[in-house]
Amino acid sequence: MAVTATPEQVIERWAGLRVLVVGEAMLDSYLHGATDRLCREAPVPVVDVIRRVDVPGGAANTALNARALGAQVTLLSVVGDDPEAEALGRALDGAGVATHALLRDGSRRTLSKQRLLAGGHLLVRFDAGSAGPLPGAGERALGARLAELVSGHDAVLVSDYGYGILGPRVIATLARCQARAGRVVVVDSKTLPAYRSAGVTAVKPNFAEALALLGRPAGRLDDERIALVVRHGRRLLESTGARIAAVSLDADGAVFLEDGRPPYRTYARPTSSIRTAGAGDTFLAAFGLALAAGADLAAAAELASAAAGVVVGKDGTAACSALELRAAVTPADRVVRDLGALAARLDVHRQAGRRIVMTNGCFDILHRGHITFLNAAKSLGDVLVVGLNTDAGVRRLKGGGRPINPLDDRAHVLAALSAVDAIVPFDEDVPIELVRAVRPDVFVKGGDYTVERLPEAAVVQAQGGVVRILPYVQDRSTTSIIERVHARAGDARPLGSVA
Numbered sequence: 228m229a230v231t232a233t234p235e236q237v238i239e240r241w242a243g244l245r246v247l248v249v250g251e252a253m254l255d256s257y258l259h260g261a262t263d264r265l266c267r268e269a270p271v272p273v274v275d276v277i278r279r280v281d282v283p284g285g286a287a288n289t290a291l292n293a294r295a296l297g298a299q300v301t302l303l304s305v306v307g308d309d310p311e312a313e314a315l316g317r318a319l320d321g322a323g324v325a326t327h328a329l330l331r332d333g334s335r336r337t338l339s340k341q342r343l344l345a346g347g348h349l350l351v352r353f354d355a356g357s358a359g360p361l362p363g364a365g366e367r368a369l370g371a372r373l374a375e376l377v378s379g380h381d382a383v384l385v386s387d388y389g390y391g392i393l394g395p396r397v398i399a400t401l402a403r404c405q406a407r408a409g410r411v412v413v414v415d416s417k418t419l420p421a422y423r424s425a426g427v428t429a430v431k432p433n434f435a436e437a438l439a440l441l442g443r444p445a446g447r448l449d450d451e452r453i454a455l456v457v458r459h460g461r462r463l464l465e466s467t468g469a470r471i472a473a474v475s476l477d478a479d480g481a482v483f484l485e486d487g488r489p490p491y492r493t494y495a496r497p498t499s500s501i502r503t504a505g506a507g508d509t510f511l512a513a514f515g516l517a518l519a520a521g522a523d524l525a526a527a528a529e530l531a532s533a534a535a536g537v538v539v540g541k542d543g544t545a546a547c548s549a550l551e552l553r554a555a556v557t558p559a560d561r562v563v564r565d566l567g568a569l570a571a572r573l574d575v576h577r578q579a580g581r582r583i584v585m586t587n588g589c590f591d592i593l594h595r596g597h598i599t600f601l602n603a604a605k606s607l608g609d610v611l612v613v614g615l616n617t618d619a620g621v622r623r624l625k626g627g628g629r630p631i632n633p634l635d636d637r638a639h640v641l642a643a644l645s646a647v648d649a650i651v652p653f654d655e656d657v658p659i660e661l662v663r664a665v666r667p668d669v670f671v672k673g674g675d676y677t678v679e680r681l682p683e684a685a686v687v688q689a690q691g692g693v694v695r696i697l698p699y700v701q702d703r704s705t706t707s708i709i710e711r712v713h714a715r716a717g718d719a720r721p722l723g724s725v726a
Contacts, residue, residue, distance in 0.1 A: 233636075234530060234556040234643045238549050240520035241297035247376050248293060249401075250286030250386030250393060252304035252329065253338040253356070254315045255504065255544040257282070262345040274345045281314045282544045283322070284340060286386035288505045289415075290324045292512035293384065295546040296534070301325040301380065303372060305365060305392055307357065311337035322546075328372055332365055338390060342543075360391040370400040377404040382519035384511055385427075387416035401425045413515040414469070415507060423468035428518060430469040431511055437474045440466045453482055453492065460484035471524060473514060473531070475507065480645065483528045489599050491525050492606070493532035494645040495539075504544045510535040513552070525598045529556065529643055556643040562650045566664040569612075569651060573665060576610045585667035587614030587658050589621045591630045593640045603697050604671040605646040613647055614661045617654045624656070657682045666690045673697050 257280040262272040283291045290302040302324055306312040308331045315337060319326050338356030342349055361369065369392070377383060383401070387393045398421055405412060405426030414422050415431040419440065422430070432440065434452055441459050456463070456474050463472045464486055472484045483491040513534035517527035533555040537547040547555075563569045573583055586604050590597055590613070605611040615638055621630040630637065638650050653661045662670065662683050670687040676696050678684045684694045 233640055234526065235553055237517055237520055237522045237526055237530060238297065238553060241516045241549065244298040244382065244516060244519050245380045246290075246293045246298045246300045246382050246384060246516065246519070247303060247380040248286055248290040248300060248384045248386060249303045249373060249397075250289070250384075251338055251388045251390045252283070252287040252290075252302060252306055252315060253285035253340060253388075254311045254318075255282050255284035255288070256280070256314075256339060256341040257543055258341060258343045260343070260345050272345060272350070274343060274350070276343075280543075281318055283315060283318050283324075284505060284544050285338065285388055285508070287315060287319060287324075288508040288544055288546070289384055289386045289512050290319065291322050292505075292509045292534070292538075292546045293516060294322055294324050295548045296513060296516055296552065297549045298516055299325075301328055301376060303328040303330075303369070303376060305330045305332050305335065305361060305369060307331070307335045307337040308333040309337055311339045311356070328376060330365075330368060330372065332361075334362070335365075356390070358390040360394050366394050366396045370397045373397060373400050374404060377401070377410060378408065380410065382411040382413070382515050384515045385412065385414040385416065385422070386508065386511060387414065387418070389417045395421070398422060398425055411515060411519040413511060413518065414467075415511045419467045423466070425468070427467070427469045429471035429473060429514065430467045431473045431475065431507070431514065432463070432467075433475045433507070434477070437463060437472075452476060452479070456482045456484070457490045460490060461486070471518075473510075473528065475510065481510075481528065481532055483524055485524050488524065489602075491528050491598070492602055492646070493528050494605070495532070496536050496645075506535045506538045509538045509545075509547050513547070523595070525595070525644075529645055532645055533643075557639055558642055561642045561647065562638045562652075564652060566651070566661070569649060570664050570666075572649070573610070573612070581610050582608030582668040583610050583612065583665060584608035584669045584671060585612045585614065585662065585665045586671040586673075587616070587653070587661070588673075589616045589624065589630060590637050590641055591621065591625075591632055593637075598644065600673045600697060601644060601646050604669075607669045607671065607695060610648045611646055612649045612651060612665050612667070613641060614658045614665075615641065615650055615652050617652050620654050620656065659683060659686055662686045663690070667692050670694045671697055 258276050259278050260274040260276040262274045264273050266273050286304055290300050294300040306329055316326050335357035341353040343351050402425040412427045413429045414427050419430050473481055475481045478495050480494040510531045514527055514531035517530045534547040534552050537551045537555050538545050584604055584607050618634050641647050641650050678694045687694055
């Protein structure tokens with residue numbers, strides 16, 4: 228993805244993608260009712276069922292999400308010849324997911340999960356359906372259909388719940404297809420080593436699955452979890468054969484690993500929902516679409532995490548639409564122009580025991596160096612405030628040819644990063660008044676500064692904070708990007724200093 232692409236531009240590209248989803252399709256049914264009495268046979272409530280809602284689950288939910296996000300989607304799976312399969316087909320057809328590759332097998336029962344709720348409270352879940360491996364003929368039929376379909380799609384999303392649909396022969400077929408003409412393939416599976424030779428682009432283990440891959444016991448603290456994943460990133464990639472591993476950490480976001488690049492972390496937003504189901508399916512869909520659209524790891528990570536966050540805020544098995552995702556990655560409330568309102572917001576965080584981190588800059592063309600720096604800054608605390616130079620301030624610092632992108636555009640792109648909690652435009656050459664309002668526990672600058680050379684340092688320290696200097700990523704700067712653009716256009720004019 229070009230460094231100037233916005234999240235909205237990446238999402239727009241999804242409309243032209245063709246996506247194949249392979250895995251265990253399920254029917255999630257919700258029985259809603261009310262209760263005001265106990266059963267005579269046993270001390271259990273009697274629920275009068277008022278309505279039933281059937282929605283696609285499992286791989287079918289991944290397909291539903293990919294379609295809601297804008298792609299053209301085909302679902303390949305095996306279902307029974309039963310009422311659950313009929314209900315699942317109707318729900319998928321209604322959502323615009325192609326179901327011509329749903330294979331019927333009369334010897335199997337469609338996987339289903341029925342949830343009984345009374346007064347909005349979940350009482351019990353009933354699981355049913357065939358969970359054993361496909362018979363030889365069924366596995367051959369599924370593999371043959373996979374071989375036919377892969378070439379007509381831009382990406383393959385594998386949703387393997389371990390219920391027997393994706394056996395060795397099917398995975399071997401995927402490997403042969405990848406060897407002939409590689410596609411973006413993203414796998415979510417409880418048995419990721421089975422895909423090691425399948426030529427997958429990315430895998431999506433949760434923390435427990437990552438620990439199993441490493442043969443490690445569970446960590447006790449959140450920081451230990453993150454450190455453990457980062458420390459053993461290479462082993463995770465080697466054990467799965469993937470170029471990218473996205474390790475989900477539930478309420479603590481996710482860590483993304485790519486060989487030869489710094490780890491990237493996203494941060495989850497707080498939610499009060501307790502009945503969410505299928506957020507991992509949403510994550511898989513958005514992450515796969517972003518990679519297939521040419522997004523880099525950071526952009527794909529932010530879009531996938533934001534999409535999952537939308538679904539976590541809903542009840543039951545749900546999908547995230549492209550419209551909802553656009554709103555989620557550009558939240559207007561992260562741009563704060565009133566210093567009094569900012570100080571009040573930060574006081575709430577302090578009362579909760581959270582550490583405030585602050586940095587500032589032009590952030591003209593957001594690139595990998597910026598993103599690595601901002602993630603490193605966020606890791607020093609809990610809440611990251613970014614002071615953003617106004618257009619006039621950038622011109623004073625960088626010269627008349629800057630900024631390339633105006634203030635609103637720069638703030639808009641920064642707001643899409645989950646590491647950034649607040650963006651505050653300022654017009655001072657040195658943000659002294661902003662530092663006084665923020666009162667950061669940690670003030671962070673990048674590059675070859677020293678504490679003695681920072682005018683802000685005395686103010687930070689007088690308020691009880693500390694100053695940290697973080698290195699920039701080598702050969703990653705706005706200036707170098709602009710110079711390369713000019714050089715390729717035959718114009719190698721020098722430009723101002725690094726943002």
